Amino acid sequence: MHEFTYVNLSYKVTASAIYRNISVLLHYLNFVMAKWGEGDPRWIVEERADATNVNNWHWTERDVSSWSQDVINNLLLGIRVEGEEGSCEITDVSNIDGEASINNRKGKLIFFYEWIVKASWTGTNKIGIKYKGTVEIPNLSDENDMDDLxxxxxxCKDQPSTPLTNLMRREGVNKIRLALGNYVKHLKTEFSQGMILPTDNALNKQNQEPQAKVKLDKTQTESSSTGDYSNTGVKIPTVSFSLKDTFLTSPEELYRVFLNQGMVQAxxxxxxxxxGCSGGKFRLLEGNVHGQFAELIPDQKIVMRWRFSxxxxxxxxxxxxxxVNRGSETELILEARGVPSNEEERMKEGWQRYYFDAIKQTFGYGARLC
Known part of the structure; x- marks a missing residue:
């Protein structure tokens, strides 16, 4: 008669760890099948333009854990909500525990992220009494939709009951969910670049297209090169305009939004x-907007040389x-000079939509509700 002993073993294994082990196995299988299946187009590997023998076929992985922690922290810190009960704000992100990676398999991108997030919030009621609490997010992962978060x-245990808790659960949770959704969107745009590289044929085609565009631009410039020139070297009619908007945050924080790369990306x-320094360059919105910081007066003024590509x-x-400091709010006054006359409306709309409105939505700096 045989006797058996059962041992109960418990392991904590994350999805990313499992897939890392799978990736090692896939590398080995790719090598074996490439040799065993020579002549089979599913396994022959073409030399890629960067001289690595993958052709978007082998498993490649990029660790984005450190970047993710920075972005999650920036997105959550400073989230603010207001209501009849008073106001609440996330004042500290105490712990962001987990990992994130992007993987390329056969030219398809797979995103893995698992995070446990803990933060602190402070509430102030209408008569100025402050309360403190916590926010915990135990399941921010690729396996859960934002609605399931x-x-x-x-x-906090030593705090008396307050309606501010309901305000934070009602309005604060919505803003937190939106901010974390932006993290996931950002993860799938920024760090996916360069994960799938072209073959020689594709690269040659890409190289030909910019050359053709350069020739076209040169022809267009030469054809309009008559008459007097402005100091930019291009004769075009220009206009000036101004915009104003109000943000529910301090001048110091709003100033930082424009100069911090992580916040701009958010x-x-x-x-x-x-x-983010005087003379520093910027490029955003997939290169459609770029320029240089000409002058910086901390928390007061930013002067840019700004252009559409x-x-x-x-x-x-x-x-x-x-x-401009307006107490609990900041008035942002934009002055634009030397704008091509046929681009005035486009530039106004772009600044309102992709800067002002996007900043309010992302960081919770919307104007105070009446």
């Missing part, structure tokens, strides 16, 4: 380059942002 809002939902080569508008 568990967001637990509680008061409200544009796309990869961006932002060198479709504008005539060498021409840029001057955009001045003035941050």
């Amino acid at each position: 568990d967001i637990c809002v509680t008061l 409200f544009t939902h796309l990869a961006a380059l932002v060198e 479709s504008w005539p080569a060498g021409h840029a508008a001057t955009v001045i942002l003035n941050f």
Whole structure:
């Protein structure tokens, strides 16, 4: 008679860890099948333009854990809601535990992320009494839709009961869910770039297209090169305009939004380059907007040389942002000079939609409700 001993073993295994182990196995199988199945088009691997022998076929992985922690922190910190009960704001993100990665398999991108997030919030009622609480998000992962996300809002144990808890559970949770949804969108745009690389044929085609575009742009510039020139080197009629908007945050925080690369990427939902210093360059919205910071007065003023990529080569508008303290709010006054006259409405709409409205929606800086 045989005797058996049963041992109960418990392991904590994340989805990303499982897929990392699978990736090792897939690398080995790809090698074996490429040799065993020579002549089979499903397994022959073509030399790629960067000289690596993958052709978008083998499993490749990119770790985006550190970037994810920074973005989640920036998106959650400062979320603010107001109501009849008073106001609530996330004041600290104490823990972001987990991992995230992007994987390419046979030219298809697979996103993995698993996070446990803990934050603190502070509420202030109408007579100025402050309360403190916590927010816990135990299941931010690729396996759960944003609507299925568990967001637990509680008061600290030493705090008396307050209607502000319901305000945070009602309005705060919605903003938290929106912010984390932006993280996922951003994850799938910025770090997916470069994961699928072209073959030699595709790369040659891409190289030919920019050359053709350069020739076209040069012809267009030469054809309009008569008459007097402005200091930008391009003769075009220009206009000036101004915009104003109010943000429910301090000048210091709003100023930082325009110069912090992570925050710019958060409200544009796309990869961006932002060198937040005087003379630093910026490029955002997939390169459709780019320029340079000409002057910076901390928390008060930003002067930019700003242009759409479709504008005539060498021409840029001057955009001045003035941050005016209005107590609990900041009035942002934009002055734009040297704007091509046929681009005025497009630029106004772009600044309102892709800067002002997007910043309010992403960071919760919407105007105070009456």
